[in-house]
């Protein structure tokens with residue numbers, strides 16, 4: 001199927017490779033199926049997310065629907081927030097795609113009604129009904145008021161401009177410093193209580209650092225990313241060293257080893273505990289790095305990126321008046 005045919009079938013407005021519009025009252029995105037031996041389209045409807053059980057029940061009914069020839073299915077989308085379901089219509093083989101499309105929409109309408117799956121009625125910005133614009137806002141495709149969207153975008157731009165005036169990075173450093181310590185607490189407590197290495201808890205350190213920076217109102221830019229990465233690694237190492245120090249103190253009460261003595265164990269390959277300590281240190285570093293990797297898309301996002309994303313969403317917004325069909 002070509003993009004033009006998909007737009008014609010759905011009556012959606014083109015935005016890049018996809019089409020966006022309203023379908024059965026749901027904000028929806030249509031995309032041409034591409035890939036080896038694939039033909040047809042997907043319709044991503046935004047609203048109350050269907051549960052796994054509902055998806056299963058609906059698929060059974062779609063399969064049993066003789067009009068659909070087994071060419072229509074529905075799936076959940078765990079990766080995109082606020083998706084009611086993704087309907088796939090296969091256009092492969094013989095048959096009239098127009099009537100298949102109509103029948104598929106009729107079937108989905110009936111199933112959604114039966115399962116109580118609805119679009120979100122309110123504008124997510126002011127929580128009132130009567131939105132007039134289709135836009136990707138904070139993840140999902142939704143219907144908002146144009147005035148709300150414009151005010152929100154202007155307010156975000158002002159906030160970012162204000163951050164630069166209010167000390168720029170300074171608040172960020174302080175917030176990030178505290179956030180990293182808070183983020184390290186679970187890993188530290190787990191080490192203390194269970195004397196057991198719960199590696200994934202180290203992944204909370206970069207998250208804590210980033211959120212601390214953000215909540216404190218620090219300017220988000222490259223410096224943020226560099227700080228979060230370096231500081232998280234320092235905190236990760238520190239948590240491990242302090243834990244080792246406490247373990248040593250307990251093991252050698254008469255000797256009462258100092259923190260400096262503990263650090264020397266790490267530095268001295270001849271010490272009998274060096275290898276064990278060092279292995280733990282590498283694990284702590286590894287898991288902190290894993291945390292940085294997991295949260296990378298978040299911690300690399302700067303104010304500039306956010307404003308550019310907001311602008312792009314704003315530019316792609318579609319007035320509902322341009323959408324003449326809803327099925």
Ligand SMILES: [Zn+2]
Pocket residue numbers: 123124125126127128144145148
């Ligand atoms: Zn609104």
